[in-house]
Amino acid sequence: MKATRVLQSLARQHNAARAYSTVHDLPRSGSTGLSQPPPPAPQGGDPSTAFQRATTASGPRNDWTKEEIAHIHQTPLMELAFAAGTLHRRFHEPGRVQLCTLMNIKTGGCSEDCSYCAQSSRYNTGLKATKLSTVDSVLEAARIAKGNGSNRFCMGAAWRDMRGRKSGLKNIVQMVKGVREMGMEACVTLGMLNKEQALELKEAGLTAYNHNLDTSREHYPNVITTRSYDERLETIENVRQAGIHVCSGGILGLGETPQTDHVGLIHTLATLPLHPESFPVNRLVAIPNTPMYGSEPVKLEDLVRCIATARLVMPKTIVRLAAGRVEMPESEQMLCFMAGANAIFTGEKMLTTPCNGWDEDKAMFERWGLQPMHTQASEVPSEKVFEARSFDEMKEKSENAPVMN
Numbered sequence: 357m358k359a360t361r362v363l364q365s366l367a368r369q370h371n372a373a374r375a376y377s378t379v380h381d382l383p384r385s386g387s388t389g390l391s392q393p394p395p396p397a398p399q400g401g402d403p404s405t406a407f408q409r410a411t412t413a414s415g416p417r418n419d420w421t422k423e424e425i426a427h428i429h430q431t432p433l434m435e436l437a438f439a440a441g442t443l444h445r446r447f448h449e450p451g452r453v454q455l456c457t458l459m460n461i462k463t464g465g466c467s468e469d470c471s472y473c474a475q476s477s478r479y480n481t482g483l484k485a486t487k488l489s490t491v492d493s494v495l496e497a498a499r500i501a502k503g504n505g506s507n508r509f510c511m512g513a514a515w516r517d518m519r520g521r522k523s524g525l526k527n528i529v530q531m532v533k534g535v536r537e538m539g540m541e542a543c544v545t546l547g548m549l550n551k552e553q554a555l556e557l558k559e560a561g562l563t564a565y566n567h568n569l570d571t572s573r574e575h576y577p578n579v580i581t582t583r584s585y586d587e588r589l590e591t592i593e594n595v596r597q598a599g600i601h602v603c604s605g606g607i608l609g610l611g612e613t614p615q616t617d618h619v620g621l622i623h624t625l626a627t628l629p630l631h632p633e634s635f636p637v638n639r640l641v642a643i644p645n646t647p648m649y650g651s652e653p654v655k656l657e658d659l660v661r662c663i664a665t666a667r668l669v670m671p672k673t674i675v676r677l678a679a680g681r682v683e684m685p686e687s688e689q690m691l692c693f694m695a696g697a698n699a700i701f702t703g704e705k706m707l708t709t710p711c712n713g714w715d716e717d718k719a720m721f722e723r724w725g726l727q728p729m730h731t732q733a734s735e736v737p738s739e740k741v742f743e744a745r746s747f748d749e750m751k752e753k754s755e756n757a758p759v760m761n
């Protein structure tokens with residue numbers, strides 16, 4: 357009887373931790389979640405305890421210092437990857453990886469100067485600019501993606517922001533509604549967004565909005581000059597306030613220093629009042645005639661370090677192995693999954709660059725015993741979920757919140 361009570365109490369603690377889950381909530385078997393020691397008492401910002409605190413966390417925390425994240429990031433790689441994989445098993449079903457398909461719904465001709473991008477009109481990349489795709493053609497592509505097992509359909513438009521794009525937004529609203537009616541998650545990436553536009557997309561049922569920070573605040577001016585880091589954060593806040601999931605991550609291989617810039621990127625996102633539900637990790641796909649062409653490719657160890665660190669400091673976030681996967685041998689991809697990545701882009705193309713095809717990914721899943729993740733993100737809260745204006749406010753709210761059993 358005593359043993360039963362102990363197990364019940366541990367299960368309650370475990371479920372309380374799971375109650376934060378926003379993207380998916382699959383029951384998991386086994387005792388991995390129950391065998392972990394309880395989280396230690398908060399230690400302040402002592403980096404020497406950061407790794408231990410991360411590996412024993414029972415839920416997300418948002419008061420990370422940069423030193424703590426740097427300490428985690430510099431843990432010997434075998435230990436770091438193993439710890440991230442172990443924590444991953446406490447918050448996610450380890451054999452499940454989400455399949456997403458990303459379609460470009462408006463190609464090229466973008467006014468921005470993102471120095472890695474094939475679609476910027478400032479670089480002669482040979483890409484032909486197009487108008488916004490029709491709603492029917494986009495929904496047909498979504499149907500094909502769904503038929504091939506994708507659970508999330510993402511739509512990207514190459515432009516700076518949504519200003520003066522009323523009819524474009526109207527069509528995108530129809531695309532979002534159509535994708536959602538198919539039972540898939542719908543994500544869009546349309547540049548900068550104001551509050552009203554975010555609410556309109558929320559109303560249409562949008563699951564998530566992608567707006568990457570790309571790199572650290574310090575390195576950012578070396579990559580983009582036409583919009584600021586703070587403008588990016590403002591869009592993320594507008595998305596969050598509208599009650600839409602946030603998808604925000606980075607591109608590795610932009611001439612940054614991993615030890616500081618990967619840490620800086622993760623630190624910015626991990627100290628937002630709520631962690632992004634999705635953290636895409638892109639490897640630069642070098643496009644001839646863009647300023648980033650010829651940059652030193654990101655090293656595997658830096659990619660795995662970044663994924664593992666993100667997993668440890670944002671334990672509930674879906675970490676997406678995004679652009680550039682097509683160039684990775686399967687063994688390297690597996691290393692990323694083992695270190696905490698749990699989503700991929702699959703299909704014919706990823707925006708303008710090649711992508712691993714569905715058949716190739718299905719075969720890979722079979723070889724490694726992976727299964728598509730069936731998210732329930734369809735259950736995006738209808739109420740606003742973001743009310744805190746600062747971490748202190750959020751902390752106060754969470755401390756006063758009733759304990760969930």
Ligand code: SF4
Pocket residue numbers: 466467468469470473474475476513514515516547
């Ligand atoms: S805003 Fe988007 S489409 Fe435009 S240049 Fe930057 S990354 Fe490319």
